[in-house]
Amino acid sequence: MSVFAEKLIAWQQVHGRHDLPWQQTRDPYAVWVSEIMLQQTQVSAVIGYYGRFMARFPTIASLAEAPQDDVMQHWSGLGYYSRARNLHHAAQTIMREHGGIFPQDFAQIQSLKGIGRSTAAAVSVFAFQQPQTILDGNVKRVLARLHAVDGWPGLPLIEKRLWVLAESLLPEKNLPAYIQGLMDFGATLCTRSKPRCQDCPMQGECQAFQQQRVAQLPASKPRKAIPERQTTMLMIMDAGEILLEKRPDKGIWGGLWSFPECKPDQIPVQQAEQRYGMQAESLEDLPVLWHTFTHFKLEITPQPLQLIGKRPGLPQHLQWLPLNDAIAAALPTPVRTLLKTLQQSRY
DNA sequence: AACACGGGGTG
């Protein structure tokens, strides 16, 4: 038996949970109901629902013949209602195809609606003491740390490795205690954030701990590259002042002052003339600036312009700002950066 | 406001 399994069983006997309502039985139906309720739902939330559900639907037959509304009422407040619909549906399948007896064959268990490999394994172990392993999110985290498995566990290749690893660690004795320990250990000690490594009996086995990579494992889901957008900002100058535009309240930098943006495919000098009635000429380019938001990256091309001739009258959302004005402190970061760059250039 | 999650569904 693996050292991990030995230690986990010992840990479970001291720190694990032994007194939960569904742990007092080997009735596959009771185990099944509890496992479905426990999917993505904490033990504390499940306890009351489990008691009321089992009191109202004590057998597979009673569940199968109950009206769906009745089943849903007993699920009301637990969330993920497709679980209840699948449970009801599978109860009817068991009545129809298995003579009302919960199947012991692993493939048959797994083919029931709402039961995947992990839930099928839990029922197999707790009800029938068959050698199967679970692999839910908690267990993935525990095993990824134990063997320092790199890569996001949602990747098929990584998940396959974790299943193989989980199988290889299974003990021959005390299987239910081991599986329960796997669940409880991941839920209470080897947690995603702030795992209690100082209290952990697996320090000697845990490769992530020894490599000081506990906080980095399991690897998080690679987020897709955020989209990139491009804008050109007009920096129109005249007599030591620069033109600013108040942005619409909606959207990025809502209500803040910024440089007027050049419409895509517009030529800056032409836009200055057509939209603002300004005669202007281009000045020397400034370097392109990147700014990262939560959901996109913005490439900002600054276009310094010099006003020629007299200033036109301006609507309220446009105004001239002295280059050294204190208002600059309240501008969006990239705008302030551009102003600073401008001041350091020869203009 | 993004991430995490077990199972289902689709191509």
Added chain:
DNA sequence: CACCCAGTGTT
């Protein structure tokens, strides 16, 4: 197999 979804809690 690859990919995405629904629905709820957590960070």
